[in-house]
Amino acid sequence: MTFETLIVEIRGAVALVTLNRPQALNALNSVVMRELSEAFKTFDTDPAVRAVVLTGSEKAFAAGADIKEMQHVEFAEAYSSDFLAGWAELPNFRKPLIAAVSGFALGGGCELAMMCDFIIASKTARFGQPEITLGIIPGMGGTQRLVRAIGKAKAMDLCLTGRMMDAEEAERSGLVARVVEPGKLIDEALAAAERIAGLSGPSVLMAKEAVNRAFELTLAEGLRFERRLFQALFATEDQKEGMAAFVEKRPPAFKNR
Numbered sequence: 102m103t104f105e106t107l108i109v110e111i112r113g114a115v116a117l118v119t120l121n122r123p124q125a126l127n128a129l130n131s132v133v134m135r136e137l138s139e140a141f142k143t144f145d146t147d148p149a150v151r152a153v154v155l156t157g158s159e160k161a162f163a164a165g166a167d168i169k170e171m172q173h174v175e176f177a178e179a180y181s182s183d184f185l186a187g188w189a190e191l192p193n194f195r196k197p198l199i200a201a202v203s204g205f206a207l208g209g210g211c212e213l214a215m216m217c218d219f220i221i222a223s224k225t226a227r228f229g230q231p232e233i234t235l236g237i238i239p240g241m242g243g244t245q246r247l248v249r250a251i252g253k254a255k256a257m258d259l260c261l262t263g264r265m266m267d268a269e270e271a272e273r274s275g276l277v278a279r280v281v282e283p284g285k286l287i288d289e290a291l292a293a294a295e296r297i298a299g300l301s302g303p304s305v306l307m308a309k310e311a312v313n314r315a316f317e318l319t320l321a322e323g324l325r326f327e328r329r330l331f332q333a334l335f336a337t338e339d340q341k342e343g344m345a346a347f348v349e350k351r352p353p354a355f356k357n358r
């Protein structure tokens with residue numbers, strides 16, 4: 102796959118996607134949006150890709166939506182074209198998706214990281230929603246996913262002041278799953294993705310689907326949904342294999358069915 106704004110490398114069962122607009126600190130323009138959507142559609146239908154890592158550069162995961170591209174947009178045009186709606190497709194990606202964040206993850210960059218299943222951050226990572234300093238507000242989850250990730254107090258602090266938080270604060274707040282030394286970021290993210298890719302495909306997809314439903318459903322409905330998926334997994338060969346392997350004290354050989 103060849104793109105203008107992305108580098109895609111297939112490493113075994115894992116696709117490593119690197120945002121590649123260094124001249125603009127990986128600012129997210131319409132080309133990035135279109136190319137990411139295209140890449141993820143391909144991964145979704147390619148059985149060889151079993152997990153994805155999304156990263157940026159050492160200096161910036163992404164410094165937000167492209168301000169130069171947005172600068173002259175008018176309301177009527179934004180509303181009629183449902184400006185930015187294309188980004189809403191990404192959370193529909195069904196396979197595991199890890200964000201590996203180094204440097205700035207600001208505005209749309211922080212929102213893009215939050216669309217991933219979890220975030221592994223380098224100690225150099227800085228997260229923020231600086232839209233308020235531009236006379237706008239977050240437009241792709243900064244006022245919604247951030248509240249669910251770190252709670253109202255911190256989300257309000259970030260959205261109203263536009264300040265950045267470092268990796269340590271982000272981990273403490275629950276935005277980030279792991280913080281690693283700068284040179285170890287990609288290795289750690291790839292290792293996590295490879296570990297997931299080696300597990301049973303149906304249970305991995307169902308685990309992701311069930312966790313995401315927690316954001317949409319009441320507790321009672323969520324628990325019922327989880328239980329039905331749990332029960333369904335007993336129809337898979339991989340459940341028989343996983344449990345037999347445990348009992349026989351050997352590694353499982355999953356077949357993804």
Ligand code: CO8
Nearest residue numbers: 124125126128164165166167168169207208209231240241
């Ligand atoms: N858009 C366009 N260009 C950018 C952006 C951006 N968001 N961020 C940086 N750049 C460009 C700069 O203009 C500069 O280019 P040039 O050399 O041609 O002037 C180059 O990248 C390097 O940037 P700096 O010289 O500013 O680098 P510094 O190290 O001095 O500063 C900062 C780094 C602090 C990250 C600074 O660049 C900055 O504040 N950037 C803007 C951050 C921001 O406000 N982001 C929010 C944008 S609005 C938004 O994201 C709305 C979200 C809507 C939903 C999107 C869905 C995904």
